[in-house]
Amino acid sequence: MKPAPFDYIAPESVEEALAVLAEAGEDARILAGGQTLSPMLNMRLVEPAVLIDISRLPALDYIRRKNGHIEIGAAATQNALENWPELAAQAPLLAQALPHIGHFQTRNRGTVCGSLAFADPSAELPLCLALLGGEVVLQSASRQRVVKAADFQLGMLSTAREADEIISAARFPVAEAGAGYGFAEMALRHGDFALAAIAVKAGKTGVRIAIGGVADRPMVRNFPAGIEGAALDDALNDLAWDLAAADDPHATARYRRELVRRLGRKTVEEAKSCRV
Amino acid sequence: MPRLKAGEKSRISFKLNGRKVSGDAEPRLLLADFLRHEIGATGTHVGCEHGVCGACTVRLDGVAIRSCLTLAVQANGRRVDTVEGLAEEDGTLSRLQAAFRRNHALQCGFCTPGILMSLEDFLARGGEPDEGEIREMLSGHLCRCTGYSGMVRAVLEIVEEMHEEQNA
Ligand code: FES
Ligand code: FES
Numbered sequence: 001m002k003p004a005p006f007d008y009i010a011p012e013s014v015e016e017a018l019a020v021l022a023e024a025g026e027d028a029r030i031l032a033g034g035q036t037l038s039p040m041l042n043m044r045l046v047e048p049a050v051l052i053d054i055s056r057l058p059a060l061d062y063i064r065r066k067n068g069h070i071e072i073g074a075a076a077t078q079n080a081l082e083n084w085p086e087l088a089a090q091a092p093l094l095a096q097a098l099p100h101i102g103h104f105q106t107r108n109r110g111t112v113c114g115s116l117a118f119a120d121p122s123a124e125l126p127l128c129l130a131l132l133g134g135e136v137v138l139q140s141a142s143r144q145r146v147v148k149a150a151d152f153q154l155g156m157l158s159t160a161r162e163a164d165e166i167i168s169a170a171r172f173p174v175a176e177a178g179a180g181y182g183f184a185e186m187a188l189r190h191g192d193f194a195l196a197a198i199a200v201k202a203g204k205t206g207v208r209i210a211i212g213g214v215a216d217r218p219m220v221r222n223f224p225a226g227i228e229g230a231a232l233d234d235a236l237n238d239l240a241w242d243l244a245a246a247d248d249p250h251a252t253a254r255y256r257r258e259l260v261r262r263l264g265r266k267t268v269e270e271a272k273s274c275r276v
Numbered sequence: 277m278p279r280l281k282a283g284e285k286s287r288i289s290f291k292l293n294g295r296k297v298s299g300d301a302e303p304r305l306l307l308a309d310f311l312r313h314e315i316g317a318t319g320t321h322v323g324c325e326h327g328v329c330g331a332c333t334v335r336l337d338g339v340a341i342r343s344c345l346t347l348a349v350q351a352n353g354r355r356v357d358t359v360e361g362l363a364e365e366d367g368t369l370s371r372l373q374a375a376f377r378r379n380h381a382l383q384c385g386f387c388t389p390g391i392l393m394s395l396e397d398f399l400a401r402g403g404e405p406d407e408g409e410i411r412e413m414l415s416g417h418l419c420r421c422t423g424y425s426g427m428v429r430a431v432l433e434i435v436e437e438m439h440e441e442q443n444a
Contacts (some may be wrong), residue, residue: 001325001326002304002306002309002325003304003306004304005282005283005302005303005304006282006303006304007279007280007281007282007303008279008280008303008304008347008349009278009279009280010349010350020279034345034346035327035342035345038326038327038342038344038345038346039325039326039327039345041304042306042325042326042344042345043326049282050279051303053350055350079339099412102416103330103413103415103416104340104394104398104412104413104416105330105333105340105341105342105394105416105417106327106342106345106416108339108340108341108397109339109341109342109345109346189415190412190415191415191416
């Protein structure tokens with residue numbers, strides 16, 4: 001339960017971090033909040049040769065509005081976002097989802113971008129990014145590219161990030177005028193991994209739903225704006241089967257399908273009721 | 277900071293409960309182990325070493341964090357506060373500690389140091405947390421003895437006291 005030896009560097013600039021990463025590639029790990037990486041190091045699930053600590057780089061520690069997005073730098077913590085004064089107005093979905101992420105004590109350190117980088121299928125932030133159609137900014141020593149959520153998360157713990165890139169920022173679209181948002185999840189204890197997590201946007205032109213914790217990544221569907229009653233139940237039932245849930249030690253596939261149906265319906269209705 | 281080599285120790289110094297402490301750590305040494313084994317500050321406990329139990333919670337620059345998920349080198353030059361810093365020099369308990377005692381909020385005490393440090397940060401943020409919010413915050417800690425009712429009572433008592441002081 002102690003990490004294997006590694007070199008440690010706390011670079012003084014993003015450029016320096018990227019240069020070290022360019023050289024070390026797959027042998028390096030980026031350390032931001034460390035709320036996922038540190039347990040993996042402690043359990044020796046990963047044994048990097050070098051840790052590049054970006055947690056204290058001021059250039060990456062920001063939350064700002066930019067071109068219709070909320071842009072969150074790689075060093076910004078989940079807690080910083082939770083306490084961002086504009087959150088409830090600009091991103092009601094994130095305001096609802098954030099309290100479900102781990103605990104007060106881990107959100108104090110865990111970063112938004114770190115959660116996206118880890119790409120756990122049941123994690124809340126990748127789910128929100130998928131629902132809102134956000135994007136991540138990937139930066140290496142030689143290039144920068146912007147990747148849409150749908151093209152970023154490729155599967156269980158797997159993303160489009162190359163070994164020489166860091167996620168320098170995540171961009172969540174700001175709330176759409178008139179749209180309502182809903183979020184709900186079921187976990188065995190508060191802060192545990194979600195058995196199913198559901199995010200919904202009920203807009204003027206359609207209802208968009210994303211499901212986490214069931215398939216190998218967040219899955220997104222679009223329903224017609226007016227969907228309700230039996231048609232909504234049928235659509236959720238189809239979606240529940242399409243996710244191809246599997247039994248695991250925490251819940252059966254059947255239970256997860258039931259969560260998609262019931263929690264799905266509740267969350268869609270809640271989002272619609274928030275529509276203005 | 278230059279690159280610290282695996283297996284090589286470097287000198288780490290920080291303010292622990294207001295006093296400067298120093299010790300040697302290789303990069304992989306956890307802050308929890310540095311506190312306990314290098315400094316001898318064994319008030320901070322270690323339960324799970326993967327961020328789940330909360331026993332190791334300390335304040336880093338005022339913020340409640342898991343010291344088992346933080347490297348000692350990351351604390352260099354910063355401020356660390358642990359349970360040892362709560363009571364007065366003469367042993368007088370802090371307000372929070374006294375409320376814990378009054379409300380039987382601890383039994384074996386293994387989980388208590390972490391919970392106290394979390395609460396110190398939580399309460400310092402102001403507002404008037406209600407029972408639901410207090411329980412949600414406590415969900416980041418595991419207590420195998422007492423359950424959480426006494427702790428919730430202790431915190432509610434303090435929130436009430438703080439409210440009265442503000443309005444006095
Ligand atoms: S020992 Fe750190 S959370 Fe359990
Ligand atoms: S008092 Fe014994 S574990 Fe909490």
